Amino acid sequence: MEKNDSKNSSKNISLGQFEHNVLGSVLALEPEAYGLAIQRNLTELYLGKEINLGSVYVTLERLAKKNYLEPFDQRANGRGQTRRCYRLTQEGREALKESASLQQRSLTRLRRAWRKLGWDPIR
Amino acid sequence: MGPDSVDDEKKAPPEILEAILYTVTPRKLRPQLKQDFRATYKSPGQLVRKAAKDLSRLIPGFAWDAFDGALVGAQLFALVVCFLGAPFTVGLIAGLLMGVLILCLRDGHTDPGETPVEALMDAIVVVVFIVASQLFDAYVTSGPPLPLDVIIRGSAAGVMMLFVLRMIMRDPKPATPRETAERGYNVVFAMNAMWGTAWLAIICTSPDSGIHIVNYMCGVLPPVIVFMDMRLRQNSLAPLNAEMPKSLFSNREKAELVRKLSWMWMPKWIASEILFLSMIALYTVAVILTNSAADRVRVIANAIALLMLFVVWRPLRRANRTAGRLLQAEIAKLDRAEAQ
Numbered sequence: 207m208e209k210n211d212s213k214n215s216s217k218n219i220s221l222g223q224f225e226h227n228v229l230g231s232v233l234a235l236e237p238e239a240y241g242l243a244i245q246r247n248l249t250e251l252y253l254g255k256e257i258n259l260g261s262v263y264v265t266l267e268r269l270a271k272k273n274y275l276e277p278f279d280q281r282a283n284g285r286g287q288t289r290r291c292y293r294l295t296q297e298g299r300e301a302l303k304e305s306a307s308l309q310q311r312s313l314t315r316l317r318r319a320w321r322k323l324g325w326d327p328i329r
Numbered sequence: 330m331g332p333d334s335v336d337d338e339k340k341a342p343p344e345i346l347e348a349i350l351y352t353v354t355p356r357k358l359r360p361q362l363k364q365d366f367r368a369t370y371k372s373p374g375q376l377v378r379k380a381a382k383d384l385s386r387l388i389p390g391f392a393w394d395a396f397d398g399a400l401v402g403a404q405l406f407a408l409v410v411c412f413l414g415a416p417f418t419v420g421l422i423a424g425l426l427m428g429v430l431i432l433c434l435r436d437g438h439t440d441p442g443e444t445p446v447e448a449l450m451d452a453i454v455v456v457v458f459i460v461a462s463q464l465f466d467a468y469v470t471s472g473p474p475l476p477l478d479v480i481i482r483g484s485a486a487g488v489m490m491l492f493v494l495r496m497i498m499r500d501p502k503p504a505t506p507r508e509t510a511e512r513g514y515n516v517v518f519a520m521n522a523m524w525g526t527a528w529l530a531i532i533c534t535s536p537d538s539g540i541h542i543v544n545y546m547c548g549v550l551p552p553v554i555v556f557m558d559m560r561l562r563q564n565s566l567a568p569l570n571a572e573m574p575k576s577l578f579s580n581r582e583k584a585e586l587v588r589k590l591s592w593m594w595m596p597k598w599i600a601s602e603i604l605f606l607s608m609i610a611l612y613t614v615a616v617i618l619t620n621s622a623a624d625r626v627r628v629i630a631n632a633i634a635l636l637m638l639f640v641v642w643r644p645l646r647r648a649n650r651t652a653g654r655l656l657q658a659e660i661a662k663l664d665r666a667e668a669q
Binding site: 240241242258259260261263264267268271287288289290 | 357358360361362364365368369379382383384385386387388390391394
């Protein structure tokens with residue numbers, strides 16, 4: 207039964223690795239998740255390898271189109287300028303949860319295979 | 330908000346550079362990227378390098394997301410048909426494909442849609458690019474240039490077809506009643522213009538009738554009828570603008586809506602339309618009766634085309650009224666807001 211449920215839910219959700227990381231960054235930075243902050247967060251995640259800001263915005267817009275993210279305007283430091291920030295929708299949270307669980311399962315399986323070979327690089 | 334916003338005022342990029350980048354950036358992200366570029370600005374060279382790197386991912390990414398196979402196929406087909414008659418060389422095929430590629434990038438740049446003026450400008454730019462690339466190709470390879478009649482026909486028909494395709498298939502979905510009204514106005518205005526152009530093309534390609542006075546009346550009267558009706562309508566709408574609303578902003582908005590409303594074909598009486606259509610009918614009958622059998626096929630083909638224009642007249646009239654009503658509702662809304 208549980209297997210069937212997870213099968214059904216994963217049927218509708220398709221997140222790439224980068225999309226998964228962007229959603230994760232938005233969740234970590236909420237409520238101040240704007241383009242540049244997300245890019246910096248991702249650069250940290252990728253151990254200093256600079257992530258292209260254009261790729262971040264393309265992914266953000268793609269996720270917003272899929273209804274996983276909701277853009278909203280927020281004033282910066284109470285001044286006149288507004289920034290376009292993003293927050294996760296309920297669908298986005300579910301997609302991220304599903305994607306994380308898939309990654310977890312994949313990692314577990316990988317570890318099991320590695321252990322058979324007597325090698326586990328992720329400790 | 331972040332540390333970036335504090336840096337904004339310390340160092341700002343040159344205005345001209347910022348304006349260029351603002352124009353190149355896809356419309357949807359202009360304010361955000363402007364802020365981001367300001368926040369990370371160190372020197373003009375650094376900004377240009379960063380913008381080139383970011384935009385080279387952003388624009389193709391947006392173009393990919395906005396890719397519409399039906400639109401691309403239709404545009405390519407239209408261009409091929411328009412330039413039929415020219416020898417299909419590798420250079421011409423490459424020119425047409427490049428033209429479509431430019432339109433695809435433009436789709437990403439203007440996502441989610443564009444106005445009729447933008448659609449027209451895109452069509453002109455791409456057709457000029459194709460013609461120029463063919464002339465350049467002929468100059469470089471010393472090959473035969475594109476025949477002049479193909480250039481003229483291809484350019485005119487290409488601009489028209491690309492414009493119509495982009496206007497219909499890249500129309501942004503309206504989100505608010507105001508956007509619905511504006512969109513209605515844009516579409517109906519373009520339809521009116523196309524109807525007028527088609528009518529003019531048919532009249533210009535029809536042979537004259539043997540009756541001089543009918544030729545003269547048909548040449549002069551229909552445009553006069555349309556112009557007078559439009560003038561009368563604009564005059565009748567003038568008092569709407571004369572009322573002095575309190576806020577200048579709302580006044581401007583209202584003036585713009587009234588101006589648009591005045592361009593909709595909504596005559597109060599049917600007299601002008603009857604006069605206009607009777608003139609066309611009289612002319613067509615006179616042409617059919619007074620022309621020799623040799624010209625009959627062309628004359629009858631033109632008569633059928635006129636009949637088709639007459640058939641679409643009614644839905645077009647209805648579309649004008651609907652768009653007019655939407656604009657009137659928006660004007661009334663502004664009036665109510667002013668009164669409060």
